[in-house]
Amino acid sequence: MQRSGPLYTLLAGLALALIMLSLNATTGDVASSAPSTSSSPAPAPSPRASRTPPVSSTPSPSAPTPSTPSTASPRSAPPDADYAGRTADGAASVAVALRMGKAVAYVCDGRTKEAWLRGDVGDDGALRLTDGHGARLEGTLRGATISGDVRLTGLRQPFEARKAVKPSGLYRATASVRGAKVVGGWIVLQGGAQVGIVSRDGEPSAAPRIDTGSGAVTVDGERLTARPIP
Template sequence: MKRPGPVLTLLAGLLLAAFMLSLNATTGVRNAASSGPRTPAAAPPSSAPPEGPTGSANPADPADPADRPVSRSPSPSVPPSAKPVPNADYAGRTDDDSSAVAVSLRDGRAIAYFCDGHDKESWLKGAVRADGTLRLTGKNGARLDGTLRDSGPIRGTVRLGGQRYPFTADKAVKPSGLYRATATVRGARVDGGWIVLPGGRQVGILDRDGEPSAAPVIDPRTGTVTVDGQELTAHPVTP
């Protein structure tokens, strides 16, 4: 019996070669699959909070405008020139020294009295502006225009009977100031006005039923005055 010899050896070699080829093909496919493009890893979620419907990144911002705090603007400060004029009394004389003028200021209102101590007089009243400007009016077209600045004197002009009377009135401290008394004495209507100037000098007119004359002297401490034998009381005048 003959041994297989070279034929078997050749057959075994062919089988081995076929096996090796098959192994190499399988390995190549695996290597190609492993060397292909990789899917990128998903990015980690952001820690920042998502924006709200209005695009605001602040989650504490209330969505309802009614819940938001209201911003209030501070009240504007009032300039000194706009503050109310202080209550005070003023008395002085005209530049020609012919007459006297007294002014009383209370709560933005003013009353004034002009008289020459003989037969010219006028009661005037009106408002005081915050800047210290006075525009007072009286009977028969009488008018007083004046200005009070920085709590100093009142400087102004009285227009009466077609004439102008510039004046300066300084602040009056009691008993200086403006006084008035009205009464009926012996059947006559009596209306008296007095200006007590700083230093004690008095200027006044007493009107009896429309007839003016120089007024008798009053006691500024009590306001008492005697008219035709009857004692009256003159009171300080305020608006």
């Protein structure tokens, strides 16, 4: 009986050792299956596929917008024609020749006052003519009539000139007669009346009548030809 005590002690020590070995083996398996804390961080999730793509800086071509045709027809220059008439007081006559959007006008009193004026004709029929020496003619073409105002030295009057029918209209002649420069201007009114001035080296005087059929006129014994404004 006294010998059984050491035997029991030995058996108890062996049992304890087996239990400890079993616990150590289980702990090692658990540690080996746990994820390592020293591994690299997981990559960031990729952008969502539904994200709106960046807008291209190059605009996409679009179909051209058809232009709307204008319903208003463009105005054209007034047709070529001659106009002749008088100032409101009857003291002077006025003639205007329209040629390809340009205008030439002649104003004279048949004695000493005269002016040749030039300028453009607006698409609306407006005329603003000058002679470069202060004379002016401003008017508007409406239908078959040009009306407005004329201004030159000693004369400032409204006027009206109606469309002329040949031989009425504006005539001019230039020549050298006996060494003098001669310039003549004639306004032939409806009904055959004529008003004109002939200047010799700038000195004005009443003009002789012209033959409206041929334009023939005699100045200081010389036969000249007065022609319509081209």
